[in-house]
Amino acid sequence: MNIYDLDTPALLVDVDILERNLRKMAAITAETGTRVRPHSKVYKCIEIVRKQLELGAMGVTCSKLSEAEVLADHGIDNLLVANEVVGQPKIQRLIDLVRRVDVMVGVDHPLAVDALNAAATDASVRLPVLVDMDIGMKRNGIAPEDAAELVRKVVASRGLEFRGLMGYEGHLVSMPPGEEKTNAVNEALDRFSFVIDELKTDGIDVPIVSAGGTGDYQIAARHPAVTELQVGTYAVMDTLYGSFTPEFELATTILCTVTSRPCRERLILDVGRKAVNTALSTSTLKDRPTVEMKYTYAEHGAMTVDEDAPDLIPGVKVELVVPYACGTIHMYEQMHIVRDGEVVDIWPVVGRGKVQ
Numbered sequence: 193m194n195i196y197d198l199d200t201p202a203l204l205v206d207v208d209i210l211e212r213n214l215r216k217m218a219a220i221t222a223e224t225g226t227r228v229r230p231h232s233k234v235y236k237c238i239e240i241v242r243k244q245l246e247l248g249a250m251g252v253t254c255s256k257l258s259e260a261e262v263l264a265d266h267g268i269d270n271l272l273v274a275n276e277v278v279g280q281p282k283i284q285r286l287i288d289l290v291r292r293v294d295v296m297v298g299v300d301h302p303l304a305v306d307a308l309n310a311a312a313t314d315a316s317v318r319l320p321v322l323v324d325m326d327i328g329m330k331r332n333g334i335a336p337e338d339a340a341e342l343v344r345k346v347v348a349s350r351g352l353e354f355r356g357l358m359g360y361e362g363h364l365v366s367m368p369p370g371e372e373k374t375n376a377v378n379e380a381l382d383r384f385s386f387v388i389d390e391l392k393t394d395g396i397d398v399p400i401v402s403a404g405g406t407g408d409y410q411i412a413a414r415h416p417a418v419t420e421l422q423v424g425t426y427a428v429m430d431t432l433y434g435s436f437t438p439e440f441e442l443a444t445t446i447l448c449t450v451t452s453r454p455c456r457e458r459l460i461l462d463v464g465r466k467a468v469n470t471a472l473s474t475s476t477l478k479d480r481p482t483v484e485m486k487y488t489y490a491e492h493g494a495m496t497v498d499e500d501a502p503d504l505i506p507g508v509k510v511e512l513v514v515p516y517a518c519g520t521i522h523m524y525e526q527m528h529i530v531r532d533g534e535v536v537d538i539w540p541v542v543g544r545g546k547v548q
């Protein structure tokens with residue numbers, strides 16, 4: 193089926209571009225010896241995860257426990273939940289999951305360590321954990337100066353198995369490439385090295401340090417402390433990340449229909465905030481940079497048209513470049529997999545709605 197025979201809005205992923213992006217990341221990590229544990233929250237799709245594993249990824253990162261459960265249901269058995277798992281219902285689900293697959297979880301607070309340890313001890317399981325550090329983003333993560341103490345607490349917890357450290361330098365990933373960014377990212381990642389050195393004096397080994405993102409993978413992959421990268425967006429890409437990692441190509445678009453052309457300067461698409469996330473970046477039509485997303489309403493996307501464009505009339509289908517993949521793909525039930533303009537497969541977004 194040709195893409196233009198699809199009804200809209202429809203999410204399209206160009207499989208050749210996707211595979212080129214995956215191979216590019218695999219080549220860098222092969223060169224540096226760092227491993228990839230791709231962050232599947234961006235695309236929530238088993239078929240993409242399987243391709244990453246075939247190319248050498250050593251497991252999968254996810255944000256939410258429910259994403260990890262879905263991955264486990266599809267046979268993915270090496271997982272990191274890169275988020276706090278707090279509260280009795282979730283802790284019980286985590287205990288159930290650790291009985292089925294190898295799943296690590298991030299911890300950044302002594303109370304979380306106590307709760308997880310108690311539940312794991314009661315259930316006679318050992319729960320693998322990474323201590324999550326704030327390496328400058330000021331989101332979650334324990335302060336680096338308190339991290340070694342939390343690690344010692346984990347090591348002393350019978351129900352827990354200390355596997356290493358994690359953190360995300362998300363405050364730096366959108367810096368333009370150059371010396372300033374390299375220095376800033378290395379400085380953030382050096383915080384792991386200080387904790388590793390501190391733990392060495394206690395005889396505590398740190399097998400895993402998981403960090404990095406699409407915006408700084410080149411630097412993180414070369415940092416001596418980092419053993420694995422939590423990169424996600426590089427696979428599918430979007431206009432936001434395209435501005436700072438142009439070496440990855442845009443694989444993902446939304447096929448839309450022009451529903452109205454109220455005047456020469458404006459056209460309306462059937463894609464609003466319920467079908468595209470423009471919170472962090474804006475967008476244009478594919479191959480038509482003069483047709484720009486101006487404003488999204490709940491159900492409508494208003495585009496400014498900086499050309500005559502007599503072809504853009506109601507009923508015409510066009511491709512919109514995805515501005516922010518992580519915030520957009522989860523709105524779709526499936527991806528239409530495209531090669532040379534033809535739909536060659538359909539891949540479900542299995543993690544859609546998995547926010548718990």
Ligand SMILES: Cc1ncc(COP(=O)(O)O)c(C=O)c1O
Binds near residue numbers: 403424
């Ligand atoms: C914990 C964590 N790790 C890694 C990433 C990197 O993902 P990406 O490669 O999509 O920037 C993110 C992105 O938000 C994240 O929250």
